[in-house]
Each structure stands twice: as structure tokens, then as C-alpha cells.
Amino acid sequence: MEIKFCENRINLIHSFGISRSSNDYYDIIYIYIIDGDIIARGEAAPSKRYNESAELILSVLKRGLKVPESSSSKEYLWDFLKPQLKGISSLEAAVNMAVWDWSAQKEKLPLFNxxxxxxxxxxxxxxxxxxxxxxxxxxxxxxxxxxxxxxxxxxxxxxxxxxxxxxxxxxxxxxxxxxxxxxxxxxxxxxxxxxxxxxxxxxxxxxxxxxxxxxxxxxxxxxxxxxxxxxxxxxxxxxxxxxxxxxxxxxxxxxxxxxxxxxxxxxxxxxxxxxxxxxxxxxxxxxxxxxxxxxxxxxxxxxxxxxxxxxxxxxxxxxxxxxxxxxxxxxxxxxxxxxxxxxx
Ligand SMILES: [Mg+2]
Known part of the structure; x- marks a missing residue:
């Protein structure tokens, strides 16, 4: 099992304005858990409103996340990974959705099941x-x-x-x-x-x-x-x-x-x-x-x-x-x- 990440810029069709800000693009981070044939994915879309940014997330990811050699359950995998994410909610969301994706792919079921x-x-x-x-x-x-x-x-x-x-x-x-x-x-x-x-x-x-x-x-x-x-x-x-x-x-x-x-x-x-x-x-x-x-x-x-x-x-x-x-x-x-x- 290994974990990878990738920074990506998503560009808006039109500027996105709300009461406090306007943006033409957002930088997001993809998380990948790779386990044999399985590629499980997650996405972090950090928000300035909650003091999060792609830079903050990259500063954690570039130090490297440890992964277990193998894992038998999503609970074990999530408990192993979560403490390394420094409480950054959007990064936690990305890793957590990849953990669920991994688990559902292993069980050969759609996630909603x-x-x-x-x-x-x-x-x-x-x-x-x-x-x-x-x-x-x-x-x-x-x-x-x-x-x-x-x-x-x-x-x-x-x-x-x-x-x-x-x-x-x-x-x-x-x-x-x-x-x-x-x-x-x-x-x-x-x-x-x-x-x-x-x-x-x-x-x-x-x-x-x-x-x-x-x-x-x-x-x-x-x-x-x-x-x-x-x-x-x-x-x-x-x-x-x-x-x-x-x-x-x-x-x-x-x-x-x-x-x-x-x-x-x-x-x-x-x-x-x-x-x-x-x-x-x-x-x-x-x-x-x-x-x-x-x-x-x-x-x-x-x-x-x-x-x-x-x-x-x-x-x-x-x-x-x-x-x-x-x-x-x-x-x-x-x-x-x-x-x-x-x-x-
Ligand atoms: Mg709202």
C-alpha cells in the first residue's frame, strides 16, 4: 500500500463571487491510496474562510505520510492516517474519502451501499x-x-x-x-x-x-x-x-x-x-x-x-x-x- 498526492488547479467557467470574495480558480489537492490494482481517490478543496490553503496542505504532505504495509479494515487505516493530518479539515476529508473508496472497492460495492x-x-x-x-x-x-x-x-x-x-x-x-x-x-x-x-x-x-x-x-x-x-x-x-x-x-x-x-x-x-x-x-x-x-x-x-x-x-x-x-x-x-x- 502506498499514498500519493497531486496538486491541481481547477478553473472556473466564470468568476465565482460570494458576499466576501471572488475567485477565478481554486487550487485543490488529490490524495491517492494505491493498493495492488486499487486506486482510491480523495480531494481536498481548502477554504480561506476556515484558514486552510493548498500551501498548508502541501507543507504536511511533502513531509510524507506513513502508511501501513497492509490494512484489513478502513477503521484501522483511518486511525493510522488521521493523526498525521494536523487537524486540517479539507485534508482529512480527502484522506477519509480515499479510505472509504479503498474499502468499497475491496468489497466490490458502490460506496452508498x-x-x-x-x-x-x-x-x-x-x-x-x-x-x-x-x-x-x-x-x-x-x-x-x-x-x-x-x-x-x-x-x-x-x-x-x-x-x-x-x-x-x-x-x-x-x-x-x-x-x-x-x-x-x-x-x-x-x-x-x-x-x-x-x-x-x-x-x-x-x-x-x-x-x-x-x-x-x-x-x-x-x-x-x-x-x-x-x-x-x-x-x-x-x-x-x-x-x-x-x-x-x-x-x-x-x-x-x-x-x-x-x-x-x-x-x-x-x-x-x-x-x-x-x-x-x-x-x-x-x-x-x-x-x-x-x-x-x-x-x-x-x-x-x-x-x-x-x-x-x-x-x-x-x-x-x-x-x-x-x-x-x-x-x-x-x-x-x-x-x-x-x-x-
Ligand atoms: Mg453557504
């Missing part, structure tokens, strides 16, 4: 309309054709209502709003009522994560459900969110493993919180890993791979807006599209 899930036709995913030039909105909407739900990024200084008016002039598709911590209380209160009349399903993260006081106040009057993203990192966060949010957004890059995501799903159900499954801008490796969890979740937002122009891998597909995994493919079910720069 290992979780006890059966369906290969999964819920619909939303398609993100990022913050950008208002004049290009029509083009963005055309590109979202394959998805019947839009996730619209708001939290601009002045344009939030104009963005929604322009979208509504073109389509009545269901909209999910993500303010990415960009509102103050007055703005959030007026937007919640204004949006409620415009076929909007929920509002994600209206306030900065430190502002739970206003979140609780908004929840008590908001006609729309509130979903925690930047407030919802790990299962240990969930008990503290029950009075402030109606649901949580789980992302592998934040929680650091499929195991922790499964724990969050189970606890959220117990606490009667709605479950959204989200992503960073990622290629098909990370998106497909998350897709294997999607039949257990209420709202799916796994479109990171649709927003990039040079995805090196094929994995989960979209059919009539639904995510679709192949039941005949084992593990994550990935194919490398074209060999280049150390990708395997």
Missing part, C-alpha cells in the same frame, strides 16, 4: 448563481438549464433585490438563498418577508457565524426556514443551533470525513433539523463522495463540479436535475478523463 443506502437516483441538486455582473445574469440562467432549483448568492451592498427581480423576470424555478454571513438584522428581516412571496425555499447563513443572537431573533419571526452553513461545522455544533436555525448545511470539507457527516446526519434527524448537503468549488472527486450521502439528506447543493471548466474526473451525473450514481461502479465510481500532470 456501505452506508446502507440503496438508491442510485438521488434528490435534485441546486445550481449556484454566484454574485457577478448583473448584465451576465441571463447567461448564468441559461447555463443552469439542467437544474430545476437555483441557489442564489446574496449579501451584496445594494443589489440583492435587483438580482432576484431579474431572475424572476426570467424563471419561476424554486430559489434557495445564501447570504454567506452578509446581512445585518434590518436587512435580513426585510429580505425574509420580501423573499417569502417569491417562491424561495430557505435562507442560508444570513449573519456572521458569531451573531447567533440575531439569528435566534430572526428565526422567531422569519416566514422562511434558516439553514446554518458557517455555523454548522461538526456534529458538536448542532445542539447549540436548534433555537437559531431550522436546518444545517453539511460539507465534507468543513467536517473532515464521511464518518463525521454520517454522525451529523443522524444527530440532525434526532434534533429535527433539516439537512442540506453542500460543497465548496470542487471537482467530481469531492462532489461524488458527497453524492453517496445524498439520499439521506433533504436539500442537495452539489454543483461545485458544474462550475469548473477543466474537471479531470467523471463521477456523479445529473439526469433531469437529479444526481445519479452508477450502481455498477464500485467505490466512489470515478474515471480519470485524461492523464496529465501526475493525476491518476
Amino acid at each position: 456501505l452506508f446502507g443506502f440503496k438508491d442510485e437516483v438521488l434528490p435534485k441538486t441546486s445550481y449556484t448563481i454566484a454574485i457577478g455582473n448583473l448584465n451576465e445574469l441571463d447567461e448564468r440562467l441559461e447555463e443552469s438549464e439542467q437544474c430545476s432549483i437555483l441557489k442564489v448568492k446574496l449579501g451584496t451592498p445594494d443589489d440583492d433585490k435587483e438580482i432576484i427581480r431579474k431572475i424572476r423576470a426570467r424563471t419561476d424555478k424554486l430559489i434557495r438563498i445564501d447570504a454567506n454571513e452578509g446581512w445585518d438584522y434590518e436587512m435580513a428581516e426585510s429580505m425574509a418577508f420580501w423573499l417569502a412571496d417569491r417562491n424561495v425555499e430557505f435562507i442560508e447563513q444570513p449573519f456572521p457565524a458569531i451573531n447567533l443572537k440575531d439569528t435566534k431573533k430572526l428565526k422567531s419571526i422569519s416566514p422562511l426556514p434558516l439553514i446554518a452553513d458557517e455555523n454548522s461545522i461538526l456534529s458538536t455544533d448542532l445542539n447549540g443551533l436548534v433555537d437559531c436555525f431550522d436546518g444545517i448545511n453539511i460539507k465534507l470539507m468543513k467536517c473532515g470525513s464521511l464518518d463525521e457527516a454520517l454522525k451529523m446526519i443522524a444527530l440532525a434527524k434526532k434534533l429535527e433539523l433539516k439537512i442540506m448537503l453542500g460543497c465548496m468549488v470542487e471537482s467530481s472527486v469531492g462532489i461524488t463522495a458527497a453524492a453517496h450521502l445524498s439520499s439521506a439528506c433533504d436539500f442537495i447543493d452539489l454543483d461545485g463540479n458544474l462550475l469548473i471548466k477543466d474537471d479531470p474526473y467523471d463521477g456523479v451525473k445529473i439526469e433531469d436535475g437529479h444526481l445519479k450514481l452508477s450502481p455498477s461502479k464500485v467505490g466512489l465510481g470515478l474515471n480519470l478523463k485524461q492523464k496529465k500532470n501526475g493525476l491518476i
Whole structure:
């Protein structure tokens, strides 16, 4: 058994703007566990919001990860590798999804079977309309054709209502709003009522994560459900969110493993919180890993791979807006599209 890694730049089709940043590309890291004929893969898509970067991850990987000569279980392999990852969540997520991919390939099963899930036709995913030039909105909407739900990024200084008016002039598709911590209380209160009349399903993260006081106040009057993203990192966060949010957004890059995501799903159900499954801008490796969890979740937002122009891998597909995994493919079910720069 050996472990390899490869740095890769994924370039966006269009600049990706949210309330706090705008990017044309992201640097991600692939992890490979190679064991005989098995190539198991994982992806780290580090986020500045959580103080992570490709450089930070490379500084750990270049020192070398130790691997056992052989391993009989994924638990043993994960326990062996995790302490070497310095608590970097996106790196942990990458190594953990490779461990699960390895395990499912060994058992010759698709990963979702290992979780006890059966369906290969999964819920619909939303398609993100990022913050950008208002004049290009029509083009963005055309590109979202394959998805019947839009996730619209708001939290601009002045344009939030104009963005929604322009979208509504073109389509009545269901909209999910993500303010990415960009509102103050007055703005959030007026937007919640204004949006409620415009076929909007929920509002994600209206306030900065430190502002739970206003979140609780908004929840008590908001006609729309509130979903925690930047407030919802790990299962240990969930008990503290029950009075402030109606649901949580789980992302592998934040929680650091499929195991922790499964724990969050189970606890959220117990606490009667709605479950959204989200992503960073990622290629098909990370998106497909998350897709294997999607039949257990209420709202799916796994479109990171649709927003990039040079995805090196094929994995989960979209059919009539639904995510679709192949039941005949084992593990994550990935194919490398074209060999280049150390990708395997
Ligand atoms: Mg979000």
C-alpha cells in the first residue's frame, strides 16, 4: 500500500463571487491510496474562510505520510492516517474519502451501499448563481438549464433585490438563498418577508457565524426556514443551533470525513433539523463522495463540479436535475478523463 498526492488547479467557467470574495480558480489537492490494482481517490478543496490553503496542505504532505504495509479494515487505516493530518479539515476529508473508496472497492460495492443506502437516483441538486455582473445574469440562467432549483448568492451592498427581480423576470424555478454571513438584522428581516412571496425555499447563513443572537431573533419571526452553513461545522455544533436555525448545511470539507457527516446526519434527524448537503468549488472527486450521502439528506447543493471548466474526473451525473450514481461502479465510481500532470 502506498499514498500519493497531486496538486491541481481547477478553473472556473466564470468568476465565482460570494458576499466576501471572488475567485477565478481554486487550487485543490488529490490524495491517492494505491493498493495492488486499487486506486482510491480523495480531494481536498481548502477554504480561506476556515484558514486552510493548498500551501498548508502541501507543507504536511511533502513531509510524507506513513502508511501501513497492509490494512484489513478502513477503521484501522483511518486511525493510522488521521493523526498525521494536523487537524486540517479539507485534508482529512480527502484522506477519509480515499479510505472509504479503498474499502468499497475491496468489497466490490458502490460506496452508498456501505452506508446502507440503496438508491442510485438521488434528490435534485441546486445550481449556484454566484454574485457577478448583473448584465451576465441571463447567461448564468441559461447555463443552469439542467437544474430545476437555483441557489442564489446574496449579501451584496445594494443589489440583492435587483438580482432576484431579474431572475424572476426570467424563471419561476424554486430559489434557495445564501447570504454567506452578509446581512445585518434590518436587512435580513426585510429580505425574509420580501423573499417569502417569491417562491424561495430557505435562507442560508444570513449573519456572521458569531451573531447567533440575531439569528435566534430572526428565526422567531422569519416566514422562511434558516439553514446554518458557517455555523454548522461538526456534529458538536448542532445542539447549540436548534433555537437559531431550522436546518444545517453539511460539507465534507468543513467536517473532515464521511464518518463525521454520517454522525451529523443522524444527530440532525434526532434534533429535527433539516439537512442540506453542500460543497465548496470542487471537482467530481469531492462532489461524488458527497453524492453517496445524498439520499439521506433533504436539500442537495452539489454543483461545485458544474462550475469548473477543466474537471479531470467523471463521477456523479445529473439526469433531469437529479444526481445519479452508477450502481455498477464500485467505490466512489470515478474515471480519470485524461492523464496529465501526475493525476491518476
Ligand atoms: Mg453557504
